[in-house]
Amino acid sequence: MRHEWRVVVIALAGGAPALVVLALVLAGLLRGPVAVGLGVAVGASWLICGLAIGHVVAFPLRTLGNLLGGLREGDYTVRAAADRHTGLLRELVEQANALGDVFRDQRMEAMSASALLRKVMGQIDVAVFAFDPSQKLRLLNEPAQRLLSQSAQRLIGLPAQELGLAEYLAGPVPRIVDLALPGGAGRWELRRTTFRDKGLPHVLVVLSDLTRTLHEEEREAWSRLVQVIRHEISNTLAPVQSLAGTLRSLLQHAPRTGSWEADLKEGLEVIEERSKALNRFMLSYTQLARLPEPQLRDLDVEAWVRRVASLETRIPVRMDGGPALTIRADGDQLEQLLINLVRNAADAALVTRGQVRVWWSQAGDNLDVWVEDDGPGLPQGSNLFVPFVTTKAGGAGLGLVLCRQIAEAHGGTLALHNRRDKQGCRAHLRLPLALESPSATAR
Numbered sequence: 001m002r003h004e005w006r007v008v009v010i011a012l013a014g015g016a017p018a019l020v021v022l023a024l025v026l027a028g029l030l031r032g033p034v035a036v037g038l039g040v041a042v043g044a045s046w047l048i049c050g051l052a053i054g055h056v057v058a059f060p061l062r063t064l065g066n067l068l069g070g071l072r073e074g075d076y077t078v079r080a081a082a083d084r085h086t087g088l089l090r091e092l093v094e095q096a097n098a099l100g101d102v103f104r105d106q107r108m109e110a111m112s113a114s115a116l117l118r119k120v121m122g123q124i125d126v127a128v129f130a131f132d133p134s135q136k137l138r139l140l141n142e143p144a145q146r147l148l149s150q151s152a153q154r155l156i157g158l159p160a161q162e163l164g165l166a167e168y169l170a171g172p173v174p175r176i177v178d179l180a181l182p183g184g185a186g187r188w189e190l191r192r193t194t195f196r197d198k199g200l201p202h203v204l205v206v207l208s209d210l211t212r213t214l215h216e217e218e219r220e221a222w223s224r225l226v227q228v229i230r231h232e233i234s235n236t237l238a239p240v241q242s243l244a245g246t247l248r249s250l251l252q253h254a255p256r257t258g259s260w261e262a263d264l265k266e267g268l269e270v271i272e273e274r275s276k277a278l279n280r281f282m283l284s285y286t287q288l289a290r291l292p293e294p295q296l297r298d299l300d301v302e303a304w305v306r307r308v309a310s311l312e313t314r315i316p317v318r319m320d321g322g323p324a325l326t327i328r329a330d331g332d333q334l335e336q337l338l339i340n341l342v343r344n345a346a347d348a349a350l351v352t353r354g355q356v357r358v359w360w361s362q363a364g365d366n367l368d369v370w371v372e373d374d375g376p377g378l379p380q381g382s383n384l385f386v387p388f389v390t391t392k393a394g395g396a397g398l399g400l401v402l403c404r405q406i407a408e409a410h411g412g413t414l415a416l417h418n419r420r421d422k423q424g425c426r427a428h429l430r431l432p433l434a435l436e437s438p439s440a441t442a443r
Helices: 003-029 033-072 087-123 142-148 211-252 260-289 301-311 331-352 399-409 438-442
Strands: 126-131 137-140 175-181 184-197 200-209 297-300 317-321 326-329 356-363 366-373 413-418 425-432
Touching (some): 126 142, 211 260, 301 317, 301 356, 331 425, 399 425
Antiparallel strands (some): 356 366
8 A cells, every 4th residue: 555545544543433433422412314414524524634634744755756756867956845844844855955956066066077077188189098897998088089080979889809909908007009090000108097987997098199209309319419429520530630630741741850750659549549439439329229128037136236236346335235036137237237327326426435325125016226325416407318418527428328228128217316315316226026028118
């Protein structure tokens, strides 16, 4: 039985004993049509009152039901008239209306945030994809549509395998990938994260086009390279040309002076030394441009650090140690990397008669190696990782560039910064404890 009818039945049942008593009393006092008419009037009044009670109870409940139904359907404009009610019922209606106001405000905020998100996603020059747990596409922005050369209506719901994006849902990030999609090709940076929508985990894939940036950087690098090579060759050829002219004049001079042989020998030695210097410079650049892929083997961290520290004989290198760890890496390349860092730290410490310290630690799945000195620190605005830029007299400006290349080839990072506790510099090398394949990280 419905709730409102139960209320009517209970109300009628509550008045039924009184009605029966009244009927018995009237049957004893009145006779004939008067008694029948009075009984009918009393019964009708009793029935009407019962129905009225049911209406009073059912009407506000029906109103609240319609209000909650509207809220469930997303219609937050429905309101119940609180002025028609009093007491607890009025409070209940007012709370229901307030709940609708909260839902309406939240919906407006969500719509504003959604509109802002769509604007931002449309303006940023990166392709954004969102995939559900079954790897089906659920969201993408305009750059992503251009990358796939199709509209969002056709792409939503398609699996990542069919879109050619399945390989980007796994593997290390961030990393550089070579895309060959209908709307774009070249080198792109891949980033990936996760979020939850309606309680389900989703994967967000972000692809940034690096082709134009890389081309600009390549042109700038070539420009810097040409300038450096021109400068180095000019520095070599200028004295060589001058000496060649002097020596030619010396040989053509008659009679020759008594020291002409010594002058000739000295001039040829200068030419030979400048030629060797130019050759060393070109060999250094060749080493920078042709770094081989890492050959991975097990490498004991403590033995590696201790071996490098012992090679520095100008100043004692203090080892503060660390946990016993073994990593997969190219020992020869990492040894050269650490030699450069320790040598640079020693060069700086010798200036101030300070110390050099080396230690390592484990941070999750990574190895952190620290090389610290008490030297004068890094100059402001120094471009330490730009090829051929150096802060040391006689330096080639290639050591730290090679170090960073070796670190990145192992899937790691290298950073240098001034110490905060005192004067000096600190180099921070981070390497993964396990590197699956050199080709994956060297791309």
